[in-house]
Amino acid sequence: MGDYRGFWVFIEQLQGRVSDVGLELLGKARELADATNTYVGALLLGDFSKAKAKELISYGADKVYLFSHEKLATYHSLAYTKLVCQAVTQEKPEALFIGATPLGANLAPRVAAQLETGLSAHCVDLRLGEDGILEQIVPGFGGTMMAVIICPEKRPQMATVMPGVFPKPEPQDRQGEVISMAVEITEKDLVPRVVEFKAKEQKTVALDGASVVVCGGYGMGSKENWQLLEELARLLGGAVGATRPAVDEGWAPEEVMIGQSGKIVHPKLYIGAGVSGIMHHVVGVQDSEIIVVINKDPNAPFFQVCDFGVVGDATQVLPAFIGKLKERQKRACDFLSIETPQMNEGPYSPDSKGDSQ
Amino acid sequence: MPEAVVCVKPIPDPKHWDRLSLDPKTGVLRRGGIPTVINPLDKHALEIALQLKDNFGWEVTVVSMAPPETTQTLREALAMGADRAFLASDRLLGGADTLATAYTLAGLIKKKAPNFQMILCGNMSLDGSTSQVAPQIAHFLGVPHITHVSKIEAKDGITFKVTMDLKLAQLILEHQGPVVLAVTKEVNLPRLVNIMGILAAEKKPLEVLSAADLDLDLSKIGQNGSPTRVRNLFMPEIKRRREIIKGEPDEVAEELINRLHQVGML
Numbered sequence: 001m002g003d004y005r006g007f008w009v010f011i012e013q014l015q016g017r018v019s020d021v022g023l024e025l026l027g028k029a030r031e032l033a034d035a036t037n038t039y040v041g042a043l044l045l046g047d048f049s050k051a052k053a054k055e056l057i058s059y060g061a062d063k064v065y066l067f068s069h070e071k072l073a074t075y076h077s078l079a080y081t082k083l084v085c086q087a088v089t090q091e092k093p094e095a096l097f098i099g100a101t102p103l104g105a106n107l108a109p110r111v112a113a114q115l116e117t118g119l120s121a122h123c124v125d126l127r128l129g130e131d132g133i134l135e136q137i138v139p140g141f142g143g144t145m146m147a148v149i150i151c152p153e154k155r156p157q158m159a160t161v162m163p164g165v166f167p168k169p170e171p172q173d174r175q176g177e178v179i180s181m182a183v184e185i186t187e188k189d190l191v192p193r194v195v196e197f198k199a200k201e202q203k204t205v206a207l208d209g210a211s212v213v214v215c216g217g218y219g220m221g222s223k224e225n226w227q228l229l230e231e232l233a234r235l236l237g238g239a240v241g242a243t244r245p246a247v248d249e250g251w252a253p254e255e256v257m258i259g260q261s262g263k264i265v266h267p268k269l270y271i272g273a274g275v276s277g278i279m280h281h282v283v284g285v286q287d288s289e290i291i292v293v294i295n296k297d298p299n300a301p302f303f304q305v306c307d308f309g310v311v312g313d314a315t316q317v318l319p320a321f322i323g324k325l326k327e328r329q330k331r332a333c334d335f336l337s338i339e340t341p342q343m344n345e346g347p348y349s350p351d352s353k354g355d356s357q
Numbered sequence: 358m359p360e361a362v363v364c365v366k367p368i369p370d371p372k373h374w375d376r377l378s379l380d381p382k383t384g385v386l387r388r389g390g391i392p393t394v395i396n397p398l399d400k401h402a403l404e405i406a407l408q409l410k411d412n413f414g415w416e417v418t419v420v421s422m423a424p425p426e427t428t429q430t431l432r433e434a435l436a437m438g439a440d441r442a443f444l445a446s447d448r449l450l451g452g453a454d455t456l457a458t459a460y461t462l463a464g465l466i467k468k469k470a471p472n473f474q475m476i477l478c479g480n481m482s483l484d485g486s487t488s489q490v491a492p493q494i495a496h497f498l499g500v501p502h503i504t505h506v507s508k509i510e511a512k513d514g515i516t517f518k519v520t521m522d523l524k525l526a527q528l529i530l531e532h533q534g535p536v537v538l539a540v541t542k543e544v545n546l547p548r549l550v551n552i553m554g555i556l557a558a559e560k561k562p563l564e565v566l567s568a569a570d571l572d573l574d575l576s577k578i579g580q581n582g583s584p585t586r587v588r589n590l591f592m593p594e595i596k597r598r599r600e601i602i603k604g605e606p607d608e609v610a611e612e613l614i615n616r617l618h619q620v621g622m623l
């Protein structure tokens with residue numbers, strides 16, 4: 001559409017810490033901009049120096065619009081909405097991407113409403129249609145479908161995108177400019193008043209970057225059975241994940257929930273036990289190299305999208321699987337004349353088998 | 358008395374989601390006679406309002422935009438303790454995306470509860486799950502919004518201390534005056550409906566309004582007022598092996614190890 005040009009990314013930050021999702025989106029915006037010969041814009045609001053803003057250029061931005069003000073270090077929805085809308089109205093980008101995080105989900109709808117444009121939520125992919133219109137891929141309606149959402153007539157085309165769906169680009173030596181934007185905010189833009197910012201203790205979850213993920217679903221049945229997953233994960237040097245119902249049951253902490261509203265994982269091997277395979281969960285694991293499913297219901301939808309599907313009771317198959325893996329491990333160790341690693345001595349990575357040769 | 362408005366969305370009962378389908382042309386959801394229930398998170402929003410009623414004497418108004426057959430679902434909100442309900446229902450409102458939905462609900466609130474002190478929503482609906490409507494209602498009404506609300510302290514019933522859960526951090530905010538809050542399930546445990554409530558609900562006002570009743574700009578409602586479109590639907594491409602293994606636990610475990618070994622995984 002006419003004078004709307006450029007792919008923009010809102011760079012989320014919390015108290016000065018830039019979130020990965022903004023950088024991931026810069027990578028995607030770069031790809032889309034290169035395909036259509038336009039530029040990438042990064043919108044950075046916070047208490048930042050120009051030098052800090054410049055770092056975004058190395059992640060793919062051509063222009064960084066910097067709104068720097070001490071009051072912007074903390075998120076205020078009205079102030080942020082006002083400044084983002086101001087920049088968009090002035091510069092007219094064709095698209096604006098925002099992370100589908102709580103902050104992004106708070107900001108994006110209000111920005112879209114003020115700009116009277118469309119917004120799609122929790123996208124898992126973005127691509128350009130043949131007509132140049134941005135296609136926003138959203139997992140569909142609790143089912144096994146994906147919906148392609150477009151915003152044909154209004155600009156910018158806006159989408160919130162799940163963290164982790166696009167890889168974070170490697171920083172490169174690139175040229176670009178930082179544009180300092182005027183910050184005009186009043187007390188009225190700073191309500192509701194923030195009285196405290198409480199950083200939560202950041203647990204690095206073993207799931208991030210794990211090469212093996214063992215995931216349990218509601219079909220695991222109990223906290224006791226859950227131990228089987230922990231044991232298998234230790235044996236394979238992997239991490240344990242969970243579906244929403246399993247988290248709701250209290251078998252696993254919220255941080256390890258995988259899927260549309262949890263984590264997106266990219267392991268080499270994913271094993272799902274007692275998991276039905278509803279799309280909300282599957283979108284979080286579909287980049288796995290190999291998917292193994294253990295489910296007692298031969299009609300479970302997960303069997304349609306797996307590599308190896310075991311029809312059986314997970315509480316019986318897992319102990320057998322674990323037993324046989326241990327046997328193999330022992331044989332390998334006997335053969336190499338090294339001691340069998342003890343289960344409770346922390347993760348044992350099968351990759352290290354060959355080390356002593 | 359101050360008034361709390363609770364936005365309630367009747368959704369197709371998740372127990373019957375296998376019966377849902379999509380109109381392949383318009384991409385609009387075909388609900389096909391599935392009974393509706395109140396979106397679970399909206400009950401948490403309603404509970405906040407009911408506590409304001411119990412503790413500070415607030416009035417509680419429920420609003421919704423949905424097909425006319427969902428009035429029974431709104432009765433449940435009245436049975437929980439809300440004072441009155443308004444349902445915007447009109448063919449002209451069909452096919453609305455979040456922007457058109459928020460515009461319509463804001464119009465309904467302006468018409469029927471213009472002196473609201475607080476608007477409460479569930480942080481997302483189970484079926485659409487966009488989390489977009491609450492901030493957009495706030496925009497159309499020109500009041501601030503807070504989403505991902507996991508805790509509300511009412512203090513004196515005038516100043517509210519609200520926790521927004523950002524996952525990696527929490528923002529604690531304080532506010533006086535009209536505001537839109539979107540709550541998560543952590544915020545409270547909604548009360549159950551009892552027989553007295555059900556009997557009382559039958560006598561409470563429940564009004565169904567058309568688009569014309571609400572003085573809405575017709576270019577901003579329904580499908581016409583929705584900037585987004587579903588271009589098409591597709592089944593995600595499956596490039597998986599889909600090899601099914603059956604048998605006794607020991608056999609399948611052995612077989613699985615062999616196949617994983619073959620693909621270089623073990």
Ligand SMILES: Cc1cc2nc3c(=O)[nH]c(=O)nc-3n(C[C@H](O)[C@H](O)[C@H](O)COP(=O)(O)OP(=O)(O)OC[C@H]3O[C@@H](n4cnc5c(N)ncnc54)[C@H](O)[C@@H]3O)c2cc1C
Nearest residue numbers: 217218219243244259260261262274275276296297314486
């Ligand atoms: C908006 C929205 C977002 C969501 N986001 C997520 C998300 O991010 N992540 C997520 O996981 N879910 C999410 N959900 C929930 C999702 O729709 C499914 O309900 C959930 O993924 C199902 O989890 P499950 O497979 O563990 O449970 P169920 O669907 O209950 O499946 C249990 C399975 O276990 C099998 N089973 C039972 N006993 C055994 C046994 N002994 N051995 C082997 N198999 C057995 C059953 O056959 C069944 O297939 C979301 C839902 C909504 C509406």
